[in-house]
Amino acid sequence: MAVRIGVYICHCGTNIAGKVDIAKVVEFAKGLENVSLVKDYKFMCSDPGQALLQKDVEDGLIDRVVVASCSPLMHENTFRKATERGGLNPYLFTMANIREQCSWVHIDSGQTTDKAKDLIAAAVRRAFLLEPLTKREVPINPRTVVIGGGIAGIQAALDLAEAGKKVVLVEREPSIGGHMSKFDKTFPTLDCSACILTPRMVSVGQHANIELMTYSEVEEVSGFVGNFNIRVRKKARYVDSELCNGCGACWEKCPGTRVPRKGNVHEKLSLGPTTPIYMPFMQAVPAIPVIDTETCLYFKDDKHACGLCAKECERGAIDYEMKDEIVEFEVGNIIIATGFQTFDPSVIKRYGYGEIENVMTALEFEIMNCASGSTGGKILKADGGVPGSIGIIHCVGSRDKHYHDYCSRVCCMYSLKYSHLIKEKTDAEVYEFYIDMRCFGKGYEEFYDRLLTEDVRFVRGKVAEVTDVPTCKAEEGKLIVKVEDTLIGNVRRIPLDMVILSTGLEGHATLREIAKKCSVSVGQDGFLIEKHPKLGPVSTATDGVFIAGACQSPKDIPDTVAQASAASSAVLSMITREKIEIESATAEVDEDKCSGCKLCNTLCPYLAVKFDEEKGVSVVNQALCKGCGTCVAGCPSGAISAKHFEDRQIFAEIEGIFSGL
Amino acid sequence: MKLKAGIYWGAGCGGCDVAVLDVHEKILVVAEKMDLLFWPIALDFKYKDVEAMDDGYLDIAMFNGGIRNSENEEIAKLLRKKSKTMVALGSCAHIGGLISMANFHTKETIMSRVYLESESTDNPDSVLPLEKWNGGKEELELPRFHQMVKTLDQVVDVDYYIPGCPPVPDQIVSALSQVWEGTLPEKGSVIGAGTRTLCDECPRIKEEKTITSFKRTVEIIPDSEKCLLEQGLLCLGPVTREGCGARCINSNVPCRGCYGPLEGVHDQGAKMLSALASVLEPKEEKEIDELIGQIADPLRTFYRFSAAASILRRKKV
Numbered sequence: 006m007a008v009r010i011g012v013y014i015c016h017c018g019t020n021i022a023g024k025v026d027i028a029k030v031v032e033f034a035k036g037l038e039n040v041s042l043v044k045d046y047k048f049m050c051s052d053p054g055q056a057l058l059q060k061d062v063e064d065g066l067i068d069r070v071v072v073a074s075c076s077p078l079m080h081e082n083t084f085r086k087a088t089e090r091g092g093l094n095p096y097l098f099t100m101a102n103i104r105e106q107c108s109w110v111h112i113d114s115g116q117t118t119d120k121a122k123d124l125i126a127a128a129v130r131r132a133f134l135l136e137p138l139t140k141r142e143v144p145i146n147p148r149t150v151v152i153g154g155g156i157a158g159i160q161a162a163l164d165l166a167e168a169g170k171k172v173v174l175v176e177r178e179p180s181i182g183g184h185m186s187k188f189d190k191t192f193p194t195l196d197c198s199a200c201i202l203t204p205r206m207v208s209v210g211q212h213a214n215i216e217l218m219t220y221s222e223v224e225e226v227s228g229f230v231g232n233f234n235i236r237v238r239k240k241a242r243y244v245d246s247e248l249c250n251g252c253g254a255c256w257e258k259c260p261g262t263r264v265p266r267k268g269n270v271h272e273k274l275s276l277g278p279t280t281p282i283y284m285p286f287m288q289a290v291p292a293i294p295v296i297d298t299e300t301c302l303y304f305k306d307d308k309h310a311c312g313l314c315a316k317e318c319e320r321g322a323i324d325y326e327m328k329d330e331i332v333e334f335e336v337g338n339i340i341i342a343t344g345f346q347t348f349d350p351s352v353i354k355r356y357g358y359g360e361i362e363n364v365m366t367a368l369e370f371e372i373m374n375c376a377s378g379s380t381g382g383k384i385l386k387a388d389g390g391v392p393g394s395i396g397i398i399h400c401v402g403s404r405d406k407h408y409h410d411y412c413s414r415v416c417c418m419y420s421l422k423y424s425h426l427i428k429e430k431t432d433a434e435v436y437e438f439y440i441d442m443r444c445f446g447k448g449y450e451e452f453y454d455r456l457l458t459e460d461v462r463f464v465r466g467k468v469a470e471v472t473d474v475p476t477c478k479a480e481e482g483k484l485i486v487k488v489e490d491t492l493i494g495n496v497r498r499i500p501l502d503m504v505i506l507s508t509g510l511e512g513h514a515t516l517r518e519i520a521k522k523c524s525v526s527v528g529q530d531g532f533l534i535e536k537h538p539k540l541g542p543v544s545t546a547t548d549g550v551f552i553a554g555a556c557q558s559p560k561d562i563p564d565t566v567a568q569a570s571a572a573s574s575a576v577l578s579m580i581t582r583e584k585i586e587i588e589s590a591t592a593e594v595d596e597d598k599c600s601g602c603k604l605c606n607t608l609c610p611y612l613a614v615k616f617d618e619e620k621g622v623s624v625v626n627q628a629l630c631k632g633c634g635t636c637v638a639g640c641p642s643g644a645i646s647a648k649h650f651e652d653r654q655i656f657a658e659i660e661g662i663f664s665g666l
Numbered sequence: 667m668k669l670k671a672g673i674y675w676g677a678g679c680g681g682c683d684v685a686v687l688d689v690h691e692k693i694l695v696v697a698e699k700m701d702l703l704f705w706p707i708a709l710d711f712k713y714k715d716v717e718a719m720d721d722g723y724l725d726i727a728m729f730n731g732g733i734r735n736s737e738n739e740e741i742a743k744l745l746r747k748k749s750k751t752m753v754a755l756g757s758c759a760h761i762g763g764l765i766s767m768a769n770f771h772t773k774e775t776i777m778s779r780v781y782l783e784s785e786s787t788d789n790p791d792s793v794l795p796l797e798k799w800n801g802g803k804e805e806l807e808l809p810r811f812h813q814m815v816k817t818l819d820q821v822v823d824v825d826y827y828i829p830g831c832p833p834v835p836d837q838i839v840s841a842l843s844q845v846w847e848g849t850l851p852e853k854g855s856v857i858g859a860g861t862r863t864l865c866d867e868c869p870r871i872k873e874e875k876t877i878t879s880f881k882r883t884v885e886i887i888p889d890s891e892k893c894l895l896e897q898g899l900l901c902l903g904p905v906t907r908e909g910c911g912a913r914c915i916n917s918n919v920p921c922r923g924c925y926g927p928l929e930g931v932h933d934q935g936a937k938m939l940s941a942l943a944s945v946l947e948p949k950e951e952k953e954i955d956e957l958i959g960q961i962a963d964p965l966r967t968f969y970r971f972s973a974a975a976s977i978l979r980r981k982k983v
Contacts (some may be wrong), residue, residue: 597862600864602872602904635944638940639941639945641940642863642904642905643930652932
């Protein structure tokens with residue numbers, strides 16, 4: 006029986022119709038071979054639009070469907086489903102993109118009309134050769150791995166665990182908690198960071214559904230949505246976590262030091278013990294120390310003379326022979342929540358960080374402020390004195406074309422928080438050097454208003470330089486901030502005791518590596534790329550891989566927590582389905598043609614191609630194949646073909662494109 | 667009843683005709699089964715003898731050589747008319763052959779090179795061949811030189827193809843026996859060759875491939891046990907149909923691709939490029955460029971035999 010193709014042309018409001026002469030295109034499509042009906046509609050993706058094609062299929066008027074509208078990324082699935090509802094195999098539908106590839110990108114409407122015709126002619130030729138494919142489903146493993154144990158990872162893991170699902174939480178550092186555990190107060194409510202975070206950390210540590218792997222890194226991710234295989238390296242802690250009860254006897258007696266013994270207040274800043282055997286901070290989860298082999302006297306000395314911590318430990322938990330351990334497990338979904346690192350300001354030489362005393366980063370100031378830190382929360386100069394004046398420089402590394410173009414979104418607010426805390430704890434005069442104040446969140450503008458009444462000096466201008474070279478008596482022994490005050494139109498030199506650099510946020514140094522392992526892309530800004538900037542902010546281009554928190558873009562705590570919950574609910578929605586449809590358009594080897602040259606064996610990014618020694622041919626594992634086509638292009642004998650993208654279908658499309666010439 | 671056959675050479679070297687003779691004593695079997703009524707290289711028949719035949723009089727015509735000029739084209743059409751079965755014999759008729767490398771030049775540059783510029787040419791008056799000449803008693807005419815070389819099936823309908831440059835004699839006999847035994851496959855098939863690539867009959871050890879450098883045959887003496895491609899030699903075996911018995915490979919020389927691509931492959935050279943690109947070791951653009959730069963004359967390496975049948979077909983005029 007002859008093939009009957011239905012062509013549906015979408016106006017997309019004026020998106021397409023504004024540039025393409027729909028009436029002409031309809032006339033043209035009617036004249037194409039094997040086309041039995043042509044319709045146009047304002048919005049094909051709307052319910053009535055879909056019903057249009059669904060009914061024609063139901064009525065048996067057509068057995069192939071072409072929709073000329075937007076990108077397949079947008080609505081391929083919509084129309085496949087409509088085709089299927091009409092009773093036709095969804096793979097007998099194809100799309101012509103006359104919006105992104107036509108009306109949106111050309112100016113001349115005559116040319117866009119011609120191009121729309123060519124694209125439709127190509128789709129019609131392809132449609133003629135389409136073949137039905139069978140749907141394939143795989144079960145979804147209900148366990149999830151969350152990579153990163155900051156507030157994002159903690160939130161996501163708890164949400165899933167509370168819903169009764171098993172979670173493995175993998176954290177690189179010895180304790181979960183991330184950056185939030187280093188903060189004293191959070192903006193704009195000024196509630197105690199530890200007070201709100203620690204209960205959640207404890208819940209993670211105790212939850213029956215959460216398996217916590219700290220001091221561990223994901224080495225390899227293989228498999229596909231619903232069935233990922235994860236390999237994790239558990240780094241040797243040298244402390245047996247089964248035996249240790251976190252009493253602290255080990256670090257109390259430890260004679261070594263991890264933090265420089267000589268040094269000023271700022272150089273010695275730390276949370277938690279400063280010994281080589283240490284917990285990163287006292288509320289650590291798990292409350293089990295690790296040994297830093299770089300500074301531990303036992304490891305540094307060939308004779309291993311020290312061994313004091315082992316002697317002190319009543320439970321015998323210290324094990325110097327401990328080795329890294331490799332663990333493998335299976336999960337159905339992955340949430341990446343690896344967070345951020347702060348910009349290293351030492352590259353901006355003119356701000357003097359690392360060169361001049363009393364210039365410190367925001368994170369260092371954060372630790373100094375923390376009640377459980379080495380200064381007990383006191384704000385001190387490097388020499389231990391109380392500062393009489395402090396300057397806070399905004400946008401260090403952010404909104405700067407030399408470093409990061411983007412706004413880091415949290416620096417204005419934490420800078421205001423610092424001003425408040427300084428005012429609360431000291432009598433120091435405070436300057437905020439800002440470009441624009443960006444106080445966009447709930448209660449943020451109010452917080453800014455409050456600070457305006459707290460006697461803080463706001464100077465609008467980008468700081469040119471921080472120097473310790475005085476030009477007059479008043480500047481002697483001070484740090485001088487040179488800045489153009491754009492509101493008074495003058496360059497000022499302001500002598501201060503201390504300068505805080507409000508460093509921006511950037512993707513973690515290991516983000517690219519983890520992204521590659523999970524087949525997720527990193528954008529130009531150094532953060533992970535989400536599936537859609539508006540409609541898919543927590544999913545990625547790889548099914549079953551979700552993202553949460555500052556690994557996607559700089560975020561404050563409320564946004565991070567919201568995204569983490571969104572990611573966990575996306576995972577829950579996957580798990581609840583129990584099964585997931587996987588790509589039907591896979592690659593297949595024609596064993597009669599394969600000569601066993603092995604050329605394709607190393608190509609598959611999903612490790613789906615294997616060599617069958619017995620038959621002497623290569624084989625594609627249909628469960629693993631994602632239909633990317635790499636092996637198809639590689640196969641020299643044409644023995645591998647891609648279903649739904651066969652050579653003959655592609656050549657027919659090309660011929661269609663040129664048929665108008 | 668004996669079959670009536672004709673053999674003709676278009677633009678070629680005569681190697682295919684010699685290959686037919688190279689069947690040695692089996693020529694007697696051929697002579698027993700077939701009457702050769704036209705074979706310009708060996709027998710004294712004229713074009714007018716063929717013209718005098720009824721249409722479809724010949725059971726089989728075997729055409730070797732490509733279509734370079736109007737004479738090749740004229741006889742191809744004549745033989746098609748006079749034969750029940752038309753066979754393209756050898757690489758030139760099948761996919762263009764070595765001579766179709768001329769398609770990377772124009773007619774004008776070829777004429778100029780051959781008649782004016784070549785080192786051995788002595789042509790002080792710059793005389794070029796003319797299609798027509800009136801100098802004598804009657805007008806003389808020469809065949810017209812086309813802009814490009816075509817394969818036989820780009821000019822006439824072809825029933826079967828016997829590939830190779832030249833085809834292996836035994837394969838010619840086995841293909842002919844299919845004719846007299848009436849066991850010919852579907853029209854359009856390649857006969858006298860296999861269905862997989864040369865790698866299938868290549869005896870060498872094949873591993874997973876990663877190419878770190880390209881070598882020319884003059885640069886190394888290859889290991890005779892290992893895959894030549896893995897040693898950096900541009901062996902076209904992976905994109906070439908088996909059937910030759912791996913003649914070149916067994917002489918420790920890489921396959922040049924004369925048996926043409928496999929069924930369903932549109933462009934042998936492009937397929938090789940695509941396959942090679944998949945297994946290059948470097949991943950950075952600069953290093954890839956350096957590696958690719960080691961390939962001497964890529965166009966004539968990948969399209970040595972298949973230019974006319976490729977998607978490229980010829981230089982843009």
